[in-house]
C-alpha cells in the first residue's frame with residue numbers, strides 16, 4: 001500500500017512523514033530547490049492481534065504489514081494553472097494508491113505561509129483545485145491530439161480510441177466545473193480505458209490538519225472545525241495532529257514515548273491514527289499466515305476472495321489453489337490454539353470464492 005503526501009508548500013509534509021514513520025528527513029522553514037527530491041518512508045502497521053499470535057507461535061520471524069509513504073514537494077497555489085507542476089512530482093505520485101492532503105493549521109511566525117495567513121479550509125480547497133486543474137491540463141492535451149489518431153486507426157483500436165475520447169470529454173466537463181474525478185462513478189471498462197493516465201483528483205484522498213501544539217486535545221478551534229466539516233461533506237477521512245510534536249515524540253526511545261504523550265495530552269500516536277485512516281480510506285482488511293517459521297500480516301481490500309488473496313503471498317498458491325483452511329483470530333484466541341479450535345470444528349475449509357474476513361488466519365492448500 002502506498003500513500004502520497006501532498007499539500008501546499010511548508011504545510012508540514014516532511015514533518016508528518018517523519019512523525020508517522022519515526023524518520024528524520026530534513027524539514028526546513030522555506031520551500032526551495034532542496035525540496036524537489038521526494039522523501040520515502042515505510043511505516044509498519046501495528047496490530048495487537050499479531051502481537052498475540054507472535055506470543056503463541058514464537059516464530060523465527062514476525063512480519064507486520066506496511067504502508068509506504070512518499071512525500072513530494074509542495075504545490076503552490078496557481079502552479080497547476082501555469083502548467084508548472086513538475087513531471088518528477090507526477091512520476092512520484094503515479095504509483096500511489098491514495099493521497100493525504102497535509103493542511104497547515106499551525107501558527108508560527110518562523111514559518112512563512114505561501115498565502116500570507118493561516119486558513120486551513122482555504123488551503124484544503126486550493127490544493128483540491130490544483131489537483132483538478134492539473135488533471136484538466138492532461139485531458140485537454142490528450143483531447144487536442146486524439147482526433148488525429150482516431151483517423152489513422154481502424155477497427156477495434158479505432159473504437160477504443162473513440163470510447164476514450166468520449167470518456168475524456170466527460171472528464172473535461174466535470175473538471176471544468178471544478179469537480180474532482182473521484183466524485184464520478186466509473187465502471188470497470190471505463191477504469192480500464194484510463195489505466196495509462198495518472199489523474200491526481202481520481203485518487204482516494206484524506207485530509208490531515210497539522211495543528212499547533214496549543215490545539216492538541218482541544219476542540220474549540222473554529223477554523224479546524226470548518227475544515228473537518230468540509231472533509232466530512234466530501235467523505236474524506238479527516239485526522240488532526242501536531243506534526244512537530246509528533247515528530248519529536250517519534251524520535252524518542254520507546255520507553256520515553258508514553259510519558260511525553262501523556263504530558264502533551266496525546267491519546268493515540270500519529271502513526272496509529274494515520275494507519276487507521278488509511279485502512280478506512282481504502283477499505284482494507286488484514287489476514288494472517290501463522291506458523292513457527294513466520295507470523296505475517298497481509299493487507300487486502302475488503303471483500304477479496306480467498307484465491308485472489310493467495311496471490312498476495314505467491315502466484316503459485318493462487319494458481320494451484322485447492323482449499324483455504326480458515327480460522328478467525330477471535331476464535332483462535334478464545335480456544336488458545338489451532339488444534340484446540342480444530343477439535344471444536346472451528347477450522348473451516350473454504351473454497352476459492354470465500355470472502356476473506358478481517359483477522360482470518362489462513363493456511364492455504366495448493367498444488368503446483
Ligand SMILES: Nc1nc2c(ncn2[C@@H]2O[C@H](COP(=O)(O)OP(=O)(O)OP(=O)(O)O)[C@@H](O)[C@H]2O)c(=O)[nH]1
Pocket residue numbers: 007008009010011012013014015016026027028029030031032035072073074075106107108111210211212213242243244245
Ligand atoms: N510550529 C510548528 N511548526 C511546524 C509544524 N509542522 C511543521 N512545522 C515547521 O514548518 C516548516 C516546514 O515544515 P516541512 O515539514 O519541511 O514542510 P513541507 O510541507 O515538507 O515543506 P516543503 O516540502 O518545502 O513544501 C519547518 O520549519 C517545520 O519545523 C507544526 O506542527 N508546528
Ligand SMILES: [Mg+2]
Pocket residue numbers: 013014015035071072073074
Ligand atoms: Mg517537504
